[in-house]
Amino acid sequence: MRIGLYGMPTSGKSYIMDRIDFLDVLVGSKLLRQYDPDFDIRDKNGREKDRREVAELMIEKSEFIMDGHYSFGDEVAFTEEEGAMYEVYIYLYIDPNCLKSRMEKSVKNRKYLPYDIKRWQENEIDGLRTYCHLHNKDFYVIDCPPKNEYIDSRMAINFIHDIKNGYSCVNYAMKCVDDILAKCTGDTITLLDGDQTLTIEDSSRKVFNYKTNIYDGNFYTGYQAWLQNIEFMKYNIPLLKTMPVTINQKVLSKINGDCYILTSGNENIWSFISKELGIPFYCGIQMSAETKLYITKLLRTCGKKVIAYGDGMNDYYMLKNADIGYLVTKQDGTISKSLKGRNLEGLINV
Numbered sequence: 001m002r003i004g005l006y007g008m009p010t011s012g013k014s015y016i017m018d019r020i021d022f023l024d025v026l027v028g029s030k031l032l033r034q035y036d037p038d039f040d041i042r043d044k045n046g047r048e049k050d051r052r053e054v055a056e057l058m059i060e061k062s063e064f065i066m067d068g069h070y071s072f073g074d075e076v077a078f079t080e081e082e083g084a085m086y087e088v089y090i091y092l093y094i095d096p097n098c099l100k101s102r103m104e105k106s107v108k109n110r111k112y113l114p115y116d117i118k119r120w121q122e123n124e125i126d127g128l129r130t131y132c133h134l135h136n137k138d139f140y141v142i143d144c145p146p147k148n149e150y151i152d153s154r155m156a157i158n159f160i161h162d163i164k165n166g167y168s169c170v171n172y173a174m175k176c177v178d179d180i181l182a183k184c185t186g187d188t189i190t191l192l193d194g195d196q197t198l199t200i201e202d203s204s205r206k207v208f209n210y211k212t213n214i215y216d217g218n219f220y221t222g223y224q225a226w227l228q229n230i231e232f233m234k235y236n237i238p239l240l241k242t243m244p245v246t247i248n249q250k251v252l253s254k255i256n257g258d259c260y261i262l263t264s265g266n267e268n269i270w271s272f273i274s275k276e277l278g279i280p281f282y283c284g285i286q287m288s289a290e291t292k293l294y295i296t297k298l299l300r301t302c303g304k305k306v307i308a309y310g311d312g313m314n315d316y317y318m319l320k321n322a323d324i325g326y327l328v329t330k331q332d333g334t335i336s337k338s339l340k341g342r343n344l345e346g347l348i349n350v
Contacts, residue, residue: 001164003065007092008121009109010102012151013067019157026066055081070124073115088138089128095148138170140223145216169222172286173294184258193310194263197328200246203269207244208235218338220289220314225264229285232266240272251309262292293317313338319347326350
């Protein structure tokens, strides 16, 4: 497993890597300078050449974690060779104001203060996420809401350890697709988000009063799904005997044929809802925005027409990559605030 750990200067990558004892830990800047002692005086083309050649050498190693830099200010350092080197991408997100404060205290990193730190970090996350989506690679953002001033190193390291041991949204998506293809009978498949799409309410909040800050950063990657599963285990989930939520009839009335629920909600609750509605479901610790995207992409690659229904950021990439994407609005006709600023062109409101 080759893992790339990315983040802004002063985000805490070294702090995390210094505490990992279950993977070969490599420092990218040291490797570059060992490979080329004159790296720092090379021009942009020379530095890019060094990065490409080091990446080509590292792809021969089977298992390690190494820190990476997507860009330095407005200069993108990421190369296609670097992209091919890693199987998994992790990004450490820190509040931009906190980053700026740390840079002000760091002689080494003060040079970055003239840049728009917020935009820089957003561009890095969007760039890496887009690359991973194009190449079917795992991408995770590790954050620590609500303040996002420090990464919880214990949780981050435990998550990386689980990745080493097989946690993968990409692999889970492949398993879901294999199962869907074995069950489906037609050429058109409908994928349904669960909470606030197929149901009016959020089922976890309705059934056991679940509240969380996990999604405050609006990332919806596998890390947030992994954290949510840990939080779920702290609750006593009641045994359900009757439908605990209101089914969204405007969605249910439109679907027919091969339909499947993709939900990051509580598995016990959705097992009950699934049986009541007679619609198979896929759920759990690895169901993220990326998982839904990859299920959609893989089904289309297999020649299936995909119709998708969803309401928020956790469904956004699925909706945009489906043949037909239905954006489910709230009862008052408004759209989820998680989609603010997103390109919704091509989606059909329902």
